[in-house]
Each structure stands twice: as structure tokens, then as C-alpha cells.
Amino acid sequence: SAVISQKPSRDICQRGTSLTIQCQVDSQVTMMFWYRQQPGQSLTLIATANQGSEATYESGFVIDKFPISRPNLTFSTLTVSNMSPEDSSIYLCSAGQVEAFFGQGTRLTVV
Amino acid sequence: AQKVTQAQTEISVVEKEDVTLDCVYETRDTTYYLFWYKQPPSGELVFLIRRNSFDEQNEISGRYSWNFQKSTSSFNFTITASQVVDSAVYFCALSESSLRDYKLSFGAGTTVTVRA
Numbered sequence: 584s585a586v587i588s589q590k591p592s593r594d595i596c597q598r599g600t601s602l603t604i605q606c607q608v609d610s611q612v613t614m615m616f617w618y619r620q621q622p623g624q625s626l627t628l629i630a631t632a633n634q635g636s637e638a639t640y641e642s643g644f645v646i647d648k649f650p651i652s653r654p655n656l657t658f659s660t661l662t663v664s665n666m667s668p669e670d671s672s673i674y675l676c677s678a679g680q681v682e683a684f685f686g687q688g689t690r691l692t693v694v
Numbered sequence: 695a696q697k698v699t700q701a702q703t704e705i706s707v708v709e710k711e712d713v714t715l716d717c718v719y720e721t722r723d724t725t726y727y728l729f730w731y732k733q734p735p736s737g738e739l740v741f742l743i744r745r746n747s748f749d750e751q752n753e754i755s756g757r758y759s760w761n762f763q764k765s766t767s768s769f770n771f772t773i774t775a776s777q778v779v780d781s782a783v784y785f786c787a788l789s790e791s792s793l794r795d796y797k798l799s800f801g802a803g804t805t806v807t808v809r810a
Contacts, residue, residue: 584741616797625785626739626800673737683729683789683798685739 585610585678589686596666596693603662604689606676611656616677617649620688626675632659666693697721698788700801707776708809715771715804717786723747725791728762728769729798733783745769776808 586609596602606615617629629649630638638651652660663670675688699718707713719728730742743753745762753760757774773780786801 614796625802626798628797631797675739677798683727683744683787683796684741685731687736687738690737 585612585684587676587678587684587686589676589689591689592687593690594692596691598667598693600666601662601664602666602691603660604674604676606659606661606678606686608657608678612678613656614679615653615659617651617659617661618675618677618685620673620675622671629661629674663691666691668693696801697799698786698801700784700786700804702804703802704805704807706807706809709777710775711808713773713776713780713806713808715773715784715786715806717769717771717801719767719769719786719788721767721788721790723790727789727796729785729787729789730760730769730771731785731787733785733803735782739785742771773806776806778808778810781806781808 588607590605594602615632618626619629620626628641629644630640630651632638632651632653634653634656640646648664650662661674671691671693673688673690676686677683697720701716705713726747728745732740732742743760750762750764759772761770769786783803783805785803787798789796789798
């Protein structure tokens with residue numbers, strides 16, 4: 584099983600600012616995924632990040648709002664841009680095909 | 695269309711009772727994977743089990759057991775002799791081979807509260 588480290592674990596941000604979340608995997612993986620979990624809701628996939636190519640975004644999510652980097656096979660970042668209170672959620676990264684292990688999540692509150 | 699249905703929103707039991715969480719899925723793939731995760735109040739998602747579509751053998755791990763029935767497209771999860779530490783939100787998820795990146799579709803989750 585992969586060990587996935589995500590940081591920050593939580594943050595409180597002012598509206599209009601941006602936050603970058605980092606996800607580090609202890610082994611090389613082809614696929615990394617970013618999910619959003621709004622309060623009291625299930626997880627929704629934001630995008631799939633492959634090394635060396637543009638991220639693939641799900642319906643309702645756009646690159647300008649959630650830019651993603653994937654510089655190598657063990658690391659990815661998700662930026663939440665121009666934040667509003669509606670962006671308050673837990674953001675989770677996941678790694679690997681089929682294995683689907685998750686980082687501990689980033690609990691974001693936008694005020 | 696919802697691919698994973700967890701019809702039970704909340705379940706409350708007294709410690710030592712058994713609790714069964716239902717999960718019904720929908721897919722046209724012959725190869726797929728089913729998962730259960732536990733999310734305690736701290737928020738992290740804890741992997742519990744992965745089952746592939748070709749393995750219908752039921753599994754037991756300590757107080758946890760899983761019943762996979764392809765005929766009814768169900769993958770139910772039972773906690774035996776529940777404990778307060780089992781209180782959490784439990785998610786069932788599906789990963790389909792037809793989706794190139796095997797991304798997960800999650801059910802809505804079932805909140806389990808175990809009372810002392």
C-alpha cells in the first residue's frame with residue numbers, strides 16, 4: 584500500500600486568496616486524483632493528474648479555478664484559486680490505479 | 695445516474711450490536727472494483743477493503759465482514775459486536791475498468807453512531 588502525505592492538514596483562508604495543497608506519495612504512481620468533499624457530502628472527483636500531461640477535469644471543475652501540477656511520479660499539487668466560502672471543503676488526494684489509497688485530507692475554511 | 699447507492703443515511707446502534715451497511719452498484723463493465731472506506735470525525739479516509747468483480751468470495755477481517763453478490767449488484771458490509779470507535783461515516787465506492795483512469799465513484803455515505 585502507498586503512503587500518501589498531504590499538507591496542509593487544515594487552513595483558514597480569506598476570500599479572494601489562493602491555497603496550494605501538496606500531495607506526496609512514497610512510491611511512484613501513474614495516476615493521482617484530487618477529490619472534494621463539501622460539508623456533509625460525499626466525495627466528488629475534481630481531476631485526474633498524470634505525470635507529463637495536462638490534468639483531466641471532471642464536469643463542473645475548470646483549470647482556472649483548480650490548477651493542478653504533476654511534476655513527477657510521486658508528487659502533485661492542487662491550487663484552489665480566488666476562493667469563496669463555497670470552496671470550504673475537505674480536499675483529498677488519492678494515488679494509484681485500483682489501489683485507491685488517500686491522503687489525510689486538507690480541511691479548508693474560507694472566511 | 696447514481697452508480698453507487700447507499701440507501702441508509704444514518705444508523706444508530708448500541709454497543710455490541712451488529713450493524714449492516716448496504717451498498718448497491720450499477721455498471722456495465724465485467725471488470726470492476728468495489729471498495730469500502732471509513733471516515734472518522736478527523737476526516738481522513740481509511741481504506742477497509744477492495745474486491746474485484748471476479749472474486750465473489752465473502753471476506754472476514756476481525757469484526758468486519760463483507761458480502762459480495764453480483765446477482766443483486768450488492769456489496770454489503772457488516773460490523774459485528776460494534777464498538778464506540780466504529781462511529782464514523784462509511785463510504786462504498788466503485789471503480790470501472792472501462793474508465794481509463796479507474797477513477798472512483800462514491801456512494802453518499804452512511805453515518806454510523808455507536809452508543810455506549
